Amino acid sequence: MSCCSKKSEFRSDIAKAKGLGSAKSGSHHWLMQRVSAIGLLITLIWMVVSIATIGDIYHGGQSPDDAHAKALMWFSSPSNTLLCIFFVIGMFYHGALGLQVVIEDYVHKKCLKMAMLIGVKLTCFAATVIGVFATLSIYFKG
Amino acid sequence: MSEKENKNQPRERPLSPHIGIYKPQITSVLSITHRATGVFLLLGAFLFVYELVAVALGGEIFDCYVKFATSKIGYIVAFLWVSALFYHMLNGIRHIFWDMGKGLEITTARKTGWLVVILSLTASITLFLYMMKSWGVV
Numbered sequence: 674m675s676c677c678s679k680k681s682e683f684r685s686d687i688a689k690a691k692g693l694g695s696a697k698s699g700s701h702h703w704l705m706q707r708v709s710a711i712g713l714l715i716t717l718i719w720m721v722v723s724i725a726t727i728g729d730i731y732h733g734g735q736s737p738d739d740a741h742a743k744a745l746m747w748f749s750s751p752s753n754t755l756l757c758i759f760f761v762i763g764m765f766y767h768g769a770l771g772l773q774v775v776i777e778d779y780v781h782k783k784c785l786k787m788a789m790l791i792g793v794k795l796t797c798f799a800a801t802v803i804g805v806f807a808t809l810s811i812y813f814k815g
Numbered sequence: 816m817s818e819k820e821n822k823n824q825p826r827e828r829p830l831s832p833h834i835g836i837y838k839p840q841i842t843s844v845l846s847i848t849h850r851a852t853g854v855f856l857l858l859g860a861f862l863f864v865y866e867l868v869a870v871a872l873g874g875e876i877f878d879c880y881v882k883f884a885t886s887k888i889g890y891i892v893a894f895l896w897v898s899a900l901f902y903h904m905l906n907g908i909r910h911i912f913w914d915m916g917k918g919l920e921i922t923t924a925r926k927t928g929w930l931v932v933i934l935s936l937t938a939s940i941t942l943f944l945y946m947m948k949s950w951g952v953v
Contacts, residue, residue: 707914714908717904745870764857764863765857771853775853775854804867807867807868808871
């Protein structure tokens with residue numbers, strides 16, 4: 674990739690090792706955004722195929738117990754459960770990184786920006802943990 | 816107002832028109848849509864976690880969730896989320912090609928932009944019609 678060789682001309686080896694430069698650790702954010710995007714892409718394609726072939730789960734007129742049983746059936750396979758966990762972790766990680774950039778772009782008051790950034794990251798983390806816990810409890814209980 | 820206060824407050828100066836007069840183009844519109852769909856997808860992600868919790872707990876919460884999911888607004892939200900997903904995914908791939916230095920020429924960027932729009936609309940409508948059919952709704 675042409676971008677890699679050009680980048681190293683401007684940084685000393687110690688700078689590269691320490692991750693210094695005006696963007697500091699910013700390029701790590703950029704890279705993780707892409708890496709998580711690729712992970713999510715794979716997970717999503719698998720997930721879309723899996724859910725699309727599931728047929729009727731929630732369609733109207735069906736008894737809620739039936740719907741629940743069908744949902745439990747989908748989760749009973751370990752690969753579907755794993756898929757769901759990958760999806761939850763990937764989604765909130767990628768989303769938190771993305772929202773970080775959005776907040777940095779549009780919020781200029783320092784205290785508000787800090788509060789929103791921290792709030793978003795903690796909320797996404799909480800949602801990840803809750804999502805993983807819910808998925809695992811469906812798998813182990815249902 | 817004392818002179819000290821006047822010095823500290825920068826005077827409000829007029830701005831030339833910018834967003835209001837700039838011609839919307841495929842490049843700029845797709846870029847802001849990528850950001851908007853990203854935010855919307857994250858909101859939907861929280862709803863997804865709610866669904867997981869509802870399935871896990873079962874009973875009344877699950878019934879309540881199913882009522883929402885099978886209502887008109889539920890299907891609309893699902894369709895919007897799926898469309899946003901396809902769009903964000905395809906435009907994201909376009910972004911990754913740009914990161915590799917490919918397709919940055921304006922003519923190519925415009926073509927790939929339209930390609931993303933057409934593909935994502937087609938994919939989301941097709942997938943959704945297929946799912947609605949298998950659910951017996953359509």
